[in-house]
Amino acid sequence: MxxxxxxxxxxxxxxxxxxxxxxxxxxxxxxxxxxxxxxxxxxxxxxxxxxxxxxxxxxxxxxxxxxxxxxxxxxxxxxxxxxxxxxxxxxxxxxxxxxxxxxxxxxxxxxxxxxxxxxxxxxxxxxxxxxxxxxxxxxxxxxxxxxxxxxxxxxxxxxxxxxxxxxxxxxxxxxxxVPEAETYEPSGFIGVDLGIVNIATTSTGYRAAGRGLNRHRRRQLELRRKLQAKGTKSAKRLIRRRSRREQRHAANVNHNISKKIVTTAERTGRGIALEDLKGIRDRVRLRKDQRAPLHTWGFHQLGRFIAYKARRAGVPLVYVDPAYTSQQCSRCGHIDRKNRVDQATFACRACGTLLHADDNASHNIDRKGRAMWTAGRESRVPATPKRVSGRRGQPDSRSGFTSKPVRRGGSS
Structure with missing residues (x-):
């Protein structure tokens, strides 16, 4: 690697x-x-x-x-x-x-x-x-x-x-x-729900709030607007410098989050399940005020950091379909758009389960990760024995066993 x-x-x-x-x-x-x-x-x-x-x-x-x-x-x-x-x-x-x-x-x-x-x-x-x-x-x-x-x-x-x-x-x-560690057989999976309000929420209860990073981005956005309004060479030079500073800050946050997730998985002998969010910016339709947070969302970088750290530590990593993870109840499996009351609240209309919305999604991702790992690993069913014929040592087309010669007449 x-x-x-x-x-x-x-x-x-x-x-x-x-x-x-x-x-x-x-x-x-x-x-x-x-x-x-x-x-x-x-x-x-x-x-x-x-x-x-x-x-x-x-x-x-x-x-x-x-x-x-x-x-x-x-x-x-x-x-x-x-x-x-x-x-x-x-x-x-x-x-x-x-x-x-x-x-x-x-x-x-x-x-x-x-x-x-x-x-x-x-x-x-x-x-x-x-x-x-x-x-x-x-x-x-x-x-x-x-x-x-x-x-x-x-x-x-x-x-x-x-x-x-x-x-x-x-x-x-x-x-x-760097040599990769050998991937171990996980005892379970840690589902990771990625978001903007909460950068990452895991099924183990860890939640990385995005409040500080989002506040930093908004402050940098206002400063960029003021500098762009000036339009001088020094203002453009300062814009580039601040842009690199913002990138470094976001990368440092993502490094810390990914390190904590991978370390927890390695310590507990579990794998990591991530959502496959490729193309999400093209699929969703947002209001004008929601576009900037979505396009500055660093889910791809965080996913890459988790992936290479997991490969280096030998932690199994799977990507799951994110469909309905925020609408499905992690306890009874009921799917309904109305289950998601607001950004932070999930209330199941079938069984009455009340959870934080990101916690519920992370448990759904955990379940999908376990199912995908089971479906994708090698079969452990014993190989089918070769069929042999009725003659000693020859294949038998009717059974899977070697037939013994039968003595006809006389006593043994």
Whole structure:
């Protein structure tokens, strides 16, 4: 399983300008290669290398850096084609799709640039790296990360690492190949109901309220409106900075929630059942004031965090159909729209059960998860024995047993 570990670089006053100049240089080179690729109809990597490699070398890039620039451009166009094919940029003739197809892919001056082991080496004990730059190789560049991240790097780092600059701070994002734990046979399942008012509610009684995160999002939305009204360059720069801050805050909340859910499942020997909410934004119809909360709802990110943490811990994970989980009684099974009295209250019209609506939904998801796991696992029924014939050791078409010879006449 691949995960990434991000470490913060701590360059001194002489190393920081070299890193910044390198990031700017490789992204300018990527824009030149992108222009050639767009003009030539996005050729294959080998053909693009023949047309651009000499120019990149002449501009001062090293051999490996030039190769990575060309590959980065090819990967960007591959992603663009995939988005167009999937309809993520609209249908043919849509404004967004026409805009994406009418000009080359552009790379920002501080976009990430990949490094392999020839351009970057790690010294874990000293917590330093040696990295290639356009000004030469920088040695003893210090980095900082948590103890767990350092252990993961030391044991599992494999492949490329990306150098990225964010708000004047440099980071290395390293790829690690972490082995997955063997999935155990669960004794039950924890149903997880995802929502906006309550980010996650489990059938074990844990409820992650979304009040704080929703309040943070509303405050950021009001600040964005004020900054957009100004329209200055500094206001736009601040909008981008605040947007990244909001994303980091939401990701931290989702990490904490997913860690608690997976830890509980691992400790109790149970699996996790999640709703399959793919395409929910296209299926539901909402009022104008409900659109912003729905489109900022981070259920997909939380689901991904739970999934990779569960795989790493060997916790079984299943996805269930979310249909009627909020309308069905978790005790008697009665389904009725009127069972859901309001956002927080569930009152069954058949048996009179009164529960918190999210708790009831989580129990329904738990039940569906157990049913899906039972239906999907391998059969444990013993194999049917081979049929044998009436002769000793030969198949019998009428029975499943080997017949013994029968003596006729005489005494035994």
């Amino acid at each position: 691949k995960i990434v570990v991000r470490v913060k670089l701590l360059p001194d006053t002489g190393q920081a300008p070299a890193l910044r100049a390198t990031v700017r240089a490789v992204n300018e080179a990527a824009n030149r290669v992108s222009a050639v690729a767009f003009e030539r109809g996005v050729p294959r990597e080998f053909e693009l290398r023949k047309r651009t490699y000499a120019d990149l070398k002449a501009s001062g890039l090293g051999a490996q850096a030039a190769q990575h620039v060309i590959k980065k451009v090819c990967d960007a166009y591959t992603v663009l084609k995939a988005n167009i094919r999937a309809g993520n940029l609209g249908g043919p003739g849509s404004k967004r799709r026409v805009k994406a197809e009418s000009k080359p892919v552009r790379f920002q001056p501080d976009s990430a640039h990949p490094y392999d082991d020839r351009c970057l080496s790690w010294q874990y004990d000293a917590e330093t790296v040696s990295i290639w730059t356009t000004a030469g190789r920088l040695k003893n560049v210090r980095f900082a990360c948590s103890a767990n991240a350092l252990t993961t790097l030391r044991a599992h780092r494999k492949g490329e690492s990306d150098l990225v600059e964010r708000d004047g701070v440099f980071y290395l994002v390293a790829t690690c190949e």
